Amino acid sequence: MVGIKAYGGYIPRLRLSRKAMAQANAWFSPGLMGQAKGERSLANWDEDSVTMAVEAARDCLNGTTRDDIDGVYFASTTMPFADRQNSGILSAALTLSEDIPAADVTSSQRAGTTALLTALNAVNGGAGKCQLVAAGDKRKARSASNQEFQFGDGAAALLVSGDDGIARFLGSHSITVDFVDHFRGEEEEFDYGWEERWIRDEGLIKIVPRAVKGALEKAGVSGDQIDHFVFPCTFPRIPQTIAKQCGIDPEKVRDNLGAVCGETGTAHALVMLVDALQDAEPGQKIVVAGFGQGCDALVFETTPALKDLSGRNGVKGSLANRKEETNYMKYLAFNGLVELEKGMRAEVDKKTALTTTYRKRDMLFGLVGGRCTKCGTAQFPRSRICVNPNCQAVDSQEPYSFADKKGQILSWSADYLAYSMDPPSHYGMITFEEGGRFLCDITDVEPGTIDSGMNVRMVFRIKDFDDRRGFRRYFWKAVPEL
Amino acid sequence: MASGIKDKVAVLGMGCSKFGERWDCGGEELMVEAYLEAMEDAGIETNQVEAAWFSTHIDEIGVGKGGTPLSTALRLPNIPVTRVENFCASGSEAFRGAVYAVAAGACDIALALGMEKLKDTGYGGLPAGQQGTLNPLWSANGSAPGNFAQLASAYRAKHGVSKEDLKRAIAHVSVKSHENGAKNPKAHLRRPVTEEQVMNAPMIAEPLGLFDCCGVSDGAAAAIVTTPEIAKSMGKDNLITVKALQLALSNGLESQHNSWDGSYFHTARIAAKRAYEEAGIKNPREEVSMMEVHDCFSITEMVTMEDLFISPEGGAVKDVMDGFYDADGQVPCQIDGGLKCFGHPIGASGLRMLYEMYLQLQGRAGERQLKDPKIGLTHNLGGAPMSNVCSVAIIGAQGV
Structure with a gap:
């Protein structure tokens, strides 16, 4: 017995208006005006596939003990590191046990469903009891391409456990066939795609039904029993055509969130699944399919526990936390598609000492400080001598995580001098309600909207890019709760 | 002892x-x-x-x-x-x-x-330097003005001062220093400015505009x-002697312990108390003749007036606006133009402050000369409000 125990979602707050995108490019490609509808999610400059996956996973694990997690998977084709385990960064940011395996699942758009399937199979086979699956993508597309209109940034996470959870796993079927609708070579920045009619007629319509039918058969479920058909696809009406082929009512095809979010790559099947779970009633059956050099199809049945799962944003809550962006230049800059004059202050060498990073890994990745066992003072960073002037006990501090603690802005500034990809650079002294403070970067904030006393929550973000060495470092920042 | x-x-x-x-x-x-x-x-x-x-x-x-x-x-x-x-x-x-x-x-x-x-260095402001191996991994990506600007938001919150009133008070701090600097042939910036100019200058780090920041020299x-x-x-008379030399350093309290409210300099208060004790000064507002303080930013100077126990807590805005620290005020401050206008070559600034106090005490300050000063105080700060080094020195005529 195995199922999904919890879900979480994360769609970045910025939503780029497709009208603004089309207008900026119409001089070059007038046809894009046909796509000037709705908006796509846009990751902030300090977000990538890992940080978004961390947010989705934190949403998923909210209120759940992390001690039970015995495996972690991260799916993406836009991982920040080609050779450094990205799921290891995720695991560290979530302060999961170091005594568990982790895996990066990548290289295909169906990596999200593959990661989920792998976790389900591992738990089902007794290789684990509780495993975390997260998928995130920040896809890059050329300016004025169709892809930049279709793509969005986002992440989703699912916790798989050895009981029914909120959605019992009924069965799956996978197909692996080297159908290359698009590819991205090892050193390429952008995808190269083939003719859409061929992808549709020879790929989607022939491969996906094989997988879905196979999964339904293994699950012992007929197509007409399916209440939600989750299949990310940017071709209009194709999911309905596929549904029909599988005996699924075309009305049960889930909205692909194209109008409000865009397609979030490997995460999208899971993003849509989370969205479906947020709508679903107990006792409903869901098919999830992920396409890419074949297809994974998985069948679930929701349980009464679904309604008890609360305290999370999921995809819907995350979508509701929205800030419209109409500045196409900002999108280009955040995605490295235009070279801005950053000035002399951006020249500072951002070389990261890997020794220091490792030694301080719980502090830097997990936002773990110390709490004095003598006087109870929480402090960051953890140190050998307690900071409380009336205590100063030596070696008295136990690890204490600030990541989920409520904070407030004590002091702040909006700094136009310090280099930032999104000036002004906001930062301030953040004090935590239960003790502790530090001077902290503030992100996801508009000038003129913050002041002392405002509540903040902490988020895991990119701290700096080291463009010279292709490295990036992460730390936590405060986000004002407006 | x-x-x-x-x-x-x-x-x-x-x-x-x-x-x-x-x-x-x-x-x-x-x-x-x-x-x-x-x-x-x-x-x-x-x-x-x-x-x-x-x-x-x-x-x-x-x-x-x-x-x-x-x-x-x-x-x-x-x-x-x-x-x-x-x-x-x-x-x-x-x-x-x-x-x-x-x-x-x-x-x-x-x-x-x-x-x-x-x-x-090629920089307009202070050059952006390296910070070691751990600090850049977690410290906020800030600058000196942004760090000192933090004082303003905390001060406003604590004392209920409006953005507008604070901005005008710190503007007056700079206007006063420009007036003084204009009379100093060795000063970097020698042009008087108006309050309106200061308040409408380009923003550097909210609420500090260009004229709220000292010269980089x-x-x-x-x-x-x-x-x-x-x-x-050696035949010297009218000797100027050292009355007090104090230094107080942050130990992490401001940056890590919630007992500090962000609106003042914890170290400055400690260094000032020790210095007054060392110099035998009981009532600094009355006994200190003049000061050169570390006005790296206008807001720094304003809160320092309270940290040195010259203005009462929460009373600096009023004193500043009343002209208490102007050249013709009761305790003239930055009579040489200060860091603001004399300039701020980092390693030289503490000695530059003493230089002006020394000239004034000897009656050699030319156009800037104050009437009969007895005790001069210098306040020299390094770091940022949440972690810093603060020196308070007092010099005066021998026997005073």
């Missing part, structure tokens, strides 16, 4: 280079410029200097991390030269070293010289110190 430094050491001579964008010369020439003036003022020869302290903070610009740049530029007779760094308070640290050496009897005459050559300043007895034996 230590007896303190009061009246144990006298200032024999001081010198200060012209501050500013010294495209014409490098660090070596700046050092020589300040040194020669100090030597002439002291009336001694190089071979009479027995030990030296050299302060320079931004080491990447040419001079390196030892004492030899000073020793070589001044052709010192192979005497001990100690290089000191304590952020922007480095100049006061050099002075402290020289004064203590004389007080200890380790030498008769000691030199303190601070120098900074900032304008060969090249410069050097020097002091030669000895004992009052030796000074007298």
